[in-house]
Amino acid sequence: MAEVPAPLTRVMEELGRLPGIGPKTAQRLSFYILRTPRDSVERLAAALVDVKARIRFCDECFFIAEGERCAICLSSRRDRAILCVVEEPLDVMAIERTGEYNGIYHVLHGALSPIDGIGPGELKIAELVSRLRREPVSEVILACDPDMEGEATAVYLAQQLAPLGIQTSRLAHGLPVGGELEYADELTLARAFSGRRSF
Amino acid sequence: MPTYQADAIVLRRLDYGEADRILTLLTREHGKLAAIAKGARRAKARSAGSLDLFARSRMMLAKGRNLDVVAQVERRGDVRHISGDLQRTAYACLVSEIVDKVLEDRHPVDEVFDLVVETLDRLNAVDRSPRADSAWFLMRILDQLGYLPQLQDCPGCGQPLPEASAWFSPLLGGVLCKACGAHDQAGSALSVNSLKVLRLMAADDGEMYGRLRITAELLDEIEDALEAQLEYHLDRRLKSLEFIRSLRH
Ligand SMILES: [Zn+2]
Ligand SMILES: [Zn+2]
Numbered sequence: 001m002a003e004v005p006a007p008l009t010r011v012m013e014e015l016g017r018l019p020g021i022g023p024k025t026a027q028r029l030s031f032y033i034l035r036t037p038r039d040s041v042e043r044l045a046a047a048l049v050d051v052k053a054r055i056r057f058c059d060e061c062f063f064i065a066e067g068e069r070c071a072i073c074l075s076s077r078r079d080r081a082i083l084c085v086v087e088e089p090l091d092v093m094a095i096e097r098t099g100e101y102n103g104i105y106h107v108l109h110g111a112l113s114p115i116d117g118i119g120p121g122e123l124k125i126a127e128l129v130s131r132l133r134r135e136p137v138s139e140v141i142l143a144c145d146p147d148m149e150g151e152a153t154a155v156y157l158a159q160q161l162a163p164l165g166i167q168t169s170r171l172a173h174g175l176p177v178g179g180e181l182e183y184a185d186e187l188t189l190a191r192a193f194s195g196r197r198s199f
Numbered sequence: 200m201p202t203y204q205a206d207a208i209v210l211r212r213l214d215y216g217e218a219d220r221i222l223t224l225l226t227r228e229h230g231k232l233a234a235i236a237k238g239a240r241r242a243k244a245r246s247a248g249s250l251d252l253f254a255r256s257r258m259m260l261a262k263g264r265n266l267d268v269v270a271q272v273e274r275r276g277d278v279r280h281i282s283g284d285l286q287r288t289a290y291a292c293l294v295s296e297i298v299d300k301v302l303e304d305r306h307p308v309d310e311v312f313d314l315v316v317e318t319l320d321r322l323n324a325v326d327r328s329p330r331a332d333s334a335w336f337l338m339r340i341l342d343q344l345g346y347l348p349q350l351q352d353c354p355g356c357g358q359p360l361p362e363a364s365a366w367f368s369p370l371l372g373g374v375l376c377k378a379c380g381a382h383d384q385a386g387s388a389l390s391v392n393s394l395k396v397l398r399l400m401a402a403d404d405g406e407m408y409g410r411l412r413i414t415a416e417l418l419d420e421i422e423d424a425l426e427a428q429l430e431y432h433l434d435r436r437l438k439s440l441e442f443i444r445s446l447r448h
Contacts, residue, residue: 020216024265112285114292115211117438119445148252151283159285177282178247178254180240183218 008034060131062107062124063092072104079103084141085128085157087111087150090182091143098190103141106131111149112156123153125160132164139167141196146175158199169196200261202270205229207258208315209250210295214240221266222250223299224258225315230307231299234260236269253278253291253319276316280323287322289446290333293439294318297340300433314339330418335408337425338400346432348424349373350398355383365389367424369431387427393420 008030016026033041058070072078082103086092092105108123142157144150158168172195175184205226213221220239225231239250249256255276261268281287298315302308314336321332341347352359353376366380367389374394375383396417399407426440
């Protein structure tokens with residue numbers, strides 16, 4: 001069998017590390033790149049380097065940001081008394097698309113997952129608690145995914161936040177159990193927000 | 200595509216591609232297997248709840264080129280009370296993690312399937328102690344694996360053990376007499392009552408075990424011994440256990 005040249009193996013390996021990409025897809029993508037004109041491959045490479053150089057996570061809420069603070073934290077039009085906790089940056093985008101929410105966010109960057117060894121220390125939970133001690137937030141909405149890990153995370157957060165005496169609510173069901181927030185349609189998500197119930 | 204039916208429990212889930220998930224399933228008919236659930240992450244999908252962690256259902260699977268595909272699900276079990284309860288969720292994760300680690304792919308073991316169903320049902324019952332039920336599961340899975348701890352004779356010197364407080368040694372796989380226990384560094388202390396409960400569990404006396412009111416101190420000792428025994432034989436740390444321990448402290 002002919003050996004795969006090293007540069008090609010390297011591309012396959014790197015692509016294969018991306019989430020949701022198995023070895024077969026990595027192979028297919030690598031050959032696609034080989035067939036693609038040089039300038040568009042260079043654009044892709046430059047875009048990857050650029051996004052890493054210019055986009056980071058907000059120091060305050062851990063959503064994506066171009067500087068220390070994200071556009072939402074910097075905005076003067078957001079209601080800082082209400083804070084919504086989500087698992088992923090994509091969840092912020094999904095909620096923003098509904099146009100129903102005008103508060104601020106906190107992105108945990110994951111959910112508690114005992115099987116994967118993801119405990120409270122792996123998430124931005126300590127940061128959330130210290131933020132709530134500092135800032136004049138009067139309501140926290142826990143918008144974790146409506147699945148097993150999301151529910152566990154919400155319950156854990158509610159326990160951690162209880163001593164702070166801040167009103168805590170959970171998105172209303174109607175969000176199908178076992179699914180992910182990011183994939184909920186806008187109407188369902190908007191309804192879940194307006195029907196939120198306190199913990 | 201040829202299809203087949205299976206009673207299945209979701210042990211693990213892994214996001215895949217745009218909106219799919221790869222599930223590790225424990226099935227009665229075909230043992231442990233991986234299958235892909237297309238579109239499972241879209242919250243609209245009606246089947247989402249049936250494909251959540253620990254969910255049990257009657258499934259129709261289609262043979263795929265690499266992974267088999269979940270074609271239909273019909274909900275069977277109920278894990279409503281595990282959801283939203285941190286401790287119950289963590290113990291259910293422990294059950295999943297252990298079963299995933301100890302079973303080989305496509306190698307059905309009826310007793311293990313029944314044990315997992317029974318344990319998840321118990322963890323879902325709000326009036327039961329998830330710690331006691333998970334400890335029972337640990338002893339039964341050790342039994343299945345052939346690693347039942349030695350509780351009658353000291354594995355160090357072979358002498359019969361008196362009914363007294365003792366030392367549990369995962370290295371030697373059982374309870375040591377006073378003389379042998381003094382030389383064993385790794386291990387944990389057992390009170391006489393913990394030893395009695397462990398013997399009852401090893402003898403598979405579920406009825407008696409169910410009637411006991413086991414104090415938290417006893418459960419600490421029993422869990423320490425069984426967890427150490429299992430981790431020693433699996434030769435690896437269980438991630439769910441680390442999580443559970445972090446909840447305890
Ligand atoms: Zn921000
Ligand atoms: Zn001895």
